[in-house]
Amino acid sequence: MSVPVAAGWVAGVSFLFLWLLGVTASFRPAPELDVVSSFACQAAAYLLGLFGxxxxxxxxxxxxxxxxLRRTHAAFYPLAVALGFALEGPIAALYEQIERRWPSGISDAELVRVFVEASAVERAALGLIFVALGPTLEEVFFRGALTRPMRRKHGAPLVIATTAVLFAxxxxxxxxxxxxxIFGVALGVLRVASGSLVPPILLHATYNAIQCFALLSVADAGHVNEVPAAAGAALPETTSMPAWLVAASSACAL
Structure with missing residues (x-):
């Protein structure tokens, strides 16, 4: 698979995802952020892309x-978890600096509100999506479906860089x-080094788990308008955007 073809697959899947979100939003009289529905649209688009x-x-x-999806050296599993904790701070700090220099004008409080208003069962479902299902879905597509065919034609550095850029x-x-x-590069390096998709999934899930814990902490405190600074790089955009595009960013959040 060439780089342009890989980019074409990502573009096609992304457009399908946005189209499904638009169709879903059109059936709602007052669309609002619905993480479950947006993830379902993302899953449908990505799985169709994988099939293609x-x-x-x-x-x-x-x-x-x-x-x-194979076993690898046991050391890669704790390494993936450690990388998740190690990367969270620097990546969040970088995003915070970029947002401060070039403000998006978008509030991240909507997702906190979703957690605040969610029941215990709903929070469990949200956590499952953000920590397990979402990372697995994205890694299956970017570090799985795209990486293997690209490696047949290109060296590891180009494949890692390309999938990281497309992921971003x-x-x-x-x-x-x-x-x-940057996070995508770490995921790609771990994928190539381990020869397995499992460590990148574990790294991605660990990173998301930190963000999810921060959201739950704010939600438990009842501070709807206070967004954890560390979660900035992973939270979806909310205000001043069409509801379906808000959902797109939510489902695509780290």
């Missing part, structure tokens, strides 16, 4: 083998591009 990549680039391959651009808000691209 498999059919065109590896029609006879085992899905597990193609995605890299898919997250809607340009203020997040550099922080997320």
């Amino acid at each position: 990549v498999l059919q065109l680039h590896a029609p006879r391959a085992s899905i597990r083998e193609f995605l890299g 651009v898919a997250h809607v808000a340009w203020q997040k591009f550099l922080p997320i691209a």
Whole structure:
């Protein structure tokens, strides 16, 4: 798979995702942030993209083998968790500096409000999406479906850089591009070094778990308008955007 083809797959999946969100939003008289619905749209788009990549680039391959769902050296698992904790601070600080220099004019309080108003069961569902399902879905596509066919044609550095950039651009808000691209490089390096998709999923999940814990802490305190500074790079944009685009950023949040 060439770089332009990989970019085309990401563009196609992203447009399908946004279209599904637009259709979903059109059936709501007063659209609001709905993390579950937006994630369902993202999952549908990404899984269709995965199916398309498999059919065109590896029609006879085992899905597990193609995605890299295999065991690796045991040391990569604690390393992935440690990287999740180590990267959270610098990435959040970088995003905060970018947001301060070039303000997006967008509030992140809406997602906090969702957590504040959610029941215990709803919070568990949100946590499952942000910590487990979301990271797995994105890693399956970017470090799985795109990485394997690209490695047949390009060296590891180019593949890591390309998937990191595409991963960042898919997250809607340009203020997040550099922080997320850096995070994508870490995910790509771990994927190539371990030879498995499991460590990147674990790294991504660990990073998201920190953000989710910060959101829950604010929600438990009842401070709807106070957004954890550390969560800035991972929270969705809310105000001054169409509801379907808000949901897009929510589902694509780190």
